[in-house]
Amino acid sequence: MVIKISVKNLNMSYGNYVVMNDLSFDVQQGEIFLIVGQSGCGKSTLLRYLLGLKRVGRHKIFYDGTDMNSMVNVPGFYGKKIGVLYQGGALWSSMTLAENVALPLETYTPLSKKEIEEIVALKLSLVGLKGFEDFYPSQISGGMQKRAGLARAMALDPEILFFDEPSAGLDSVSAKRLDDLILELKESLGVTIVIVTHDLASIFAIGTRVVYLDVESKTITAMGTPHELLASSNDPNVIAFLSRGTKAV
Ligand SMILES: Nc1ncnc2c1ncn2[C@@H]1O[C@H](COP(=O)(O)OP(=O)(O)OP(=O)(O)O)[C@@H](O)[C@H]1O
Ligand SMILES: [Mg+2]
Numbered sequence: 001m002v003i004k005i006s007v008k009n010l011n012m013s014y015g016n017y018v019v020m021n022d023l024s025f026d027v028q029q030g031e032i033f034l035i036v037g038q039s040g041c042g043k044s045t046l047l048r049y050l051l052g053l054k055r056v057g058r059h060k061i062f063y064d065g066t067d068m069n070s071m072v073n074v075p076g077f078y079g080k081k082i083g084v085l086y087q088g089g090a091l092w093s094s095m096t097l098a099e100n101v102a103l104p105l106e107t108y109t110p111l112s113k114k115e116i117e118e119i120v121a122l123k124l125s126l127v128g129l130k131g132f133e134d135f136y137p138s139q140i141s142g143g144m145q146k147r148a149g150l151a152r153a154m155a156l157d158p159e160i161l162f163f164d165e166p167s168a169g170l171d172s173v174s175a176k177r178l179d180d181l182i183l184e185l186k187e188s189l190g191v192t193i194v195i196v197t198h199d200l201a202s203i204f205a206i207g208t209r210v211v212y213l214d215v216e217s218k219t220i221t222a223m224g225t226p227h228e229l230l231a232s233s234n235d236p237n238v239i240a241f242l243s244r245g246t247k248a249v
Helices: 043-050 097-108 113-126 142-153 172-189 200-206 226-232 236-242
Strands: 003-014 017-028 032-036 061-063 082-085 160-164 192-196 209-214 219-224
Touching: 003 043, 003 192, 017 043, 017 192, 017 209, 017 219, 032 043, 032 172, 032 200, 043 160, 043 192, 082 142, 097 113, 097 142, 113 142, 142 172, 172 192, 172 200, 200 226, 209 226, 209 236, 219 226, 219 236, 226 236
Parallel strands: 032 192, 032 209, 082 160, 160 192
Antiparallel strands: 003 017, 003 061, 209 219
16 A cells, blocks of 8 residues: 555644644545535545645645655645646636647646657546637537546546546536546546535545544544445444535534
8 A cells, every 4th residue: 555645643723723733644645535525515625735835834734755845845746746626626617628728738848749649638538528629618618628527637647636526517417527527537547536515416426435524623533435434433423424415424
């Protein structure tokens, strides 16, 4: 078992306002690791810490055993080590899908125009968007925008992919399709995936392990496979969350 990310006794706050205390967990290579919990518990905040958008003290977050403080400024950390699919897909609206996916390759690699074209075509076909190279984001559906965002996040073949609420705003069929795609990526490419979500269907369909951030106790109160937790957790908040309030402890 290879540990890709290690979080040790992380405290999260905005100024004096404490969001969570003493978070410790490992993300293993090749798993789909879900960060779940009630609205406002601190999921997006945790993602900001993991992405280095919010600064952290030394010896708190490690990537492949190295303190993240000494990695965030190394060229390639964003893009090659980690890829991010932000909420909403966040594509450039004035660029075609092909141009969107090509941008990180043009910025960070010495590849020729022709090589970049080939990679762009490959990434877009991987997410089921072959033939849509010349479309603009406004000309495609929300689900397709998410998939295009995913193609862009994968442009540089990152080792770890992060998603913030990938299924937000999608109908259940498109959300299922995105879940299937995420599972496929994990299985075919072996990429490690960290997802913030409160989509229950998705949690049970794709989660290898979940970590539950409890808004009341301000720390992690459960960690395990989703089915394991639903079957055997004796924490009423965890059970209420995973069963949408239909199961009592
Ligand atoms: N920039 C900020 N400054 C101050 N407080 C913030 C900031 N961003 C978030 N918070 C607070 O931190 C807490 C956690 O917010 P966060 O956005 O991480 O929650 P979340 O779990 O992602 O919620 P949701 O499921 O609704 O997206 C909330 O109480 C929120 O009000
Ligand atoms: Mg959030």
